[in-house]
Amino acid sequence: MRLRCAVLDDFQSVATTAADWSPVADDVDVVGFAEHFASEDELAAALAGFDIVVTLRERVPFPASLIERLPRLRLLVASGMRNSVIDYAAAERHGVTVCGTASTTTPPVELTWALLLGLARGIVPEANALRDGGPWQSTVGADLHGRRLGLLGLGKIGSRVARVGLAFGMDVVAWSRNLTAERAAEEGVVLAASKEELLETSDFVSVHLVLSERTRGLLGAKELGLMRSGSYLINTSRAAIVDQDALLDVLHKGSIAGAGVDVFDVEPLPAGHPMRTAPRLLATPHLGYVSRANYATYYTHAVEDIRAFLDGEPVRRLG
Template sequence: MTSTATSKPKLAILDDYQGVSLSFADWNAVKGRVETIDVYRDTLHDENAIVQRLQPYEIICAMRERTKFTKGVLERLPNLRFIASTGLYNRGIDTPFARTRGVVASGTGGGGDAVLEHIWALILGSVRQIVREDAHLQAGNLQWQTSVPIGLSGRTIGLLGVGRLGSQVAAVAKVFGMRVIGWSPNLTMERAGKAGVEFVAEKEELLKQSDVLSIHLVHAPSTHHILKLSDLLLLPAHAHLINTSRGPLVEEAALLQVLREGKIAGAGLDVYDIEPLPLDHELRRLKNVTLTPHSAYVSDSNYKVFYEQTVENVLAYLDGKPIRVYE
């Protein structure tokens, strides 16, 4: 479906936190074919607020899963005909329902090694106490050294999920001389072997043996809160938990408890139940966490692919020949 011939469509770019969407691609061809391009730098969670903001737009450019396009939102956006999302898929869009409304959704490439780099930044930042020591130095603390990091060589990293990314994490871990073990609800010994990962038959054994636990699962009803308090208490007291996948994979109240009580040494987190993370959230006050703002996939090279292909997708839609359409 293409825009009406009698008027130019309105276009919105959502969740552009850094205000860079228009600088990572040439939007001139789009500007000549739309009435307006409005850029929003915040994320709305309330469905009424989302609908009120987005009602005028025929074309919406979404950044990953920051704004959720649920059935309740989609059915109240009568002007919407095209969603140009970044990423190979967007679980924040109810794509089947969108199709019943005549709304097409397209995605982009991107990804590369940014997430892998970020995972290891969080692992090293957490176990080496980088943020804590930086804060002491920046604050002019008289005590020169304040912590004793754990060494990685000879330690065990547990992978909760061993897909493409888990396999890459495993390869890097071996450079550090780590033992790599893995478990997921669907992992087999054969798949683990191909990834160069030692297969563990039970989740409980994975947790008990992990000095570092890194999560690499898709969030779905079957994996929601796959780590509860009873699971987290199985981790060694010196363990560090790393989550760059999705916040709700870990029961938040349980994670807060084990961090608050020192049941585990620390956590490196890039994802949260609510994003952006509320300003009064307890995680912002804990000393044994390293936090980043769901930025594992963010890099200049990724943004270049995201926004250049978003422009291509928008132009293809305007030509009546959408490309990279989500199935």
């Protein structure tokens, strides 16, 4: 009997064309869902008839309560090799194999700089004014050369963001709880004395940390209050690292110059969410991982995961 595979959040309807699915074509029917299922009830109903599910990143939680409602589910493939919203113990209890895929750090690095530059040079308001017949030049751009870029996190993504900052002639500093001066020096940057010192002295602050209990709410009202009035905050990591209410507050007050955000507490962002109308905010719909090369990697590895599972030799297992 042929198996059925659901691909979740295939918003651009490209999952079946981004990779070659022929290795599993004789055994599996693939169905892409371009709509997002906002509730567990909707998700359980939509996936009830599927044996395999491919999900992107950590947008769709798979708690025990959902896994228990999917008796046909045998394989769950999640993009990336880390996923905090899957209940692995429940998956094991119900005989569900969980596998991951490789991913690349290039797309989020590039988007970080797209947001930073877009904010610094007022690209969106100036472009909109030009199209709408508005004033010819209404903003004065912020310079990058000679300014300080503060990085919260200097891992695979943060270190590549640092290199671009150095190429722009920026003074780059970094901080995380376990970062050492020696490791920072390897990337040509300086270890900030503290998180507070980084926030107080940086013109641009960019977040590149993994979400954990130690980083959740790392930037709250107190921390955001330390930032300069002319400074900018960029977050392409995880929304929960920055207190969302505190961020909205400083944006409305104008106590920072602006923020570039690609991640939100609820995704997709509801129509009436205050982030959609916040001032001084350049926001994108979680595009950090969305690129042709990344999708090709995700879905090619998803096909490999499915083929290996069918052959009784699962690869890239998670949990």
